[in-house]
Amino acid sequence: MHRIAIVDDSVLLREGLGRLIEEAGFTLAAAFGSGAELLAAMPGLEVDLLIMDVRMPPTFTDEGLRLAIQLRSNTPRLPVLILSQFVESLYAQELFANGQGFVGYLLKDRLVSIDALYDAIERIIAGGTVLDPEVVSTLINAxxxxxxxxxxxxxxxxxxxxxxxxxxxxxxxxxxxxxxxxxxxxxxxxxxxxxxxxxxxxxxxxxxxxxxxxxxxxxxxxxx
Incomplete structure (x- = not known):
């Protein structure tokens, strides 16, 4: 049973996404409101996937992406799904640049179904790469x-x-x-x-x- 951790400053999103994850048969390993909370818990945290927002405390700009890059620089095959309302092209390029897979970037407002989210989770954990078409377009144009x-x-x-x-x-x-x-x-x-x-x-x-x-x-x- 896959263990998933959520990192998002929105309490409602953390709780709602957590319920969806458990209803799908995954295990919600933990939920954090900031990258600092995640880093503090990392030494003893066992997860198969991290779901992270882009804009988180303290500046609400690109903390999530920078943290994902940091974590994957230490563990290149760490499965990470960026789930956000925003496309941040600069750091998104760095996130995908190692070509290792195990990574995805989806836009919250464009998820067409819960099944699409579940499918993305399974594909990323299996080593795949999942990109929203709007993210692809933004990265190419950048x-x-x-x-x-x-x-x-x-x-x-x-x-x-x-x-x-x-x-x-x-x-x-x-x-x-x-x-x-x-x-x-x-x-x-x-x-x-x-x-x-x-x-x-x-x-x-x-x-x-x-x-x-x-x-x-x-x-x-x-x-x-």
Whole structure:
């Protein structure tokens, strides 16, 4: 039975999400109102997934994402789900840049069903990467340089890949043939320098590649 901890400053969200987690058969290991509370409990905390907000005390800006990055720098395969109302593109890029999987970023207001949340939890714990389409769009638009070699259609396919769509799913969404999708995918992998022997996450790694390539640029857009 998977053990899950929640980190969110909203009491109502912590309690409501906690009930949903337990109703789904997961174990609510703990719930915290701030990153400081989580860090204080970490030495003795055993969890299979952390669900974290972006904006938390004390400044209510990007504490959650920075804490997630800190935790995953120590434990790269620590499963983390960012569940927030906001997309913070700079630190989100760093969160996904190691390409290890076990991570997700969903927007609270865009969750279409409770089952979608449960599915995301299972996929992240299993080592997958889950991205809301709006998060994908924001991240892609935030850093254009690594995508300069991709055509507009290839960018559409890349975004759909990051959402986890199969080739057939991409074909259906974009109203193009399956063979065309496969051709675009091959071009994307080639242009982003993803080897043919990349493992099962290569669709998501296609997005993560340009994140890694832009990691040398600091938050002010200047070479670091």
């Amino acid at each position: 850093r254009q340089d690594p995508l300069v070699w991709l055509t507009s259609r290839e960018k559409d396919v890349l975004g759909a890949m990051a959402e986890g769509l199969t080739n057939q799913g991409i074909a259906n969404r974009l109203n193009i043939g399956l063979g065309t999708v496969e051709k675009h995918a091959t071009e994307i992998f080639s242009k982003l320098e993803l080897n043919s022997d990349t493992h099962d996450h290569r669709r998501v790694l296609a997005v993560l590649t340009w994140l890694r390539k832009s990691a040398h640029v600091d938050r002010f857009g200047q070479p670091g």
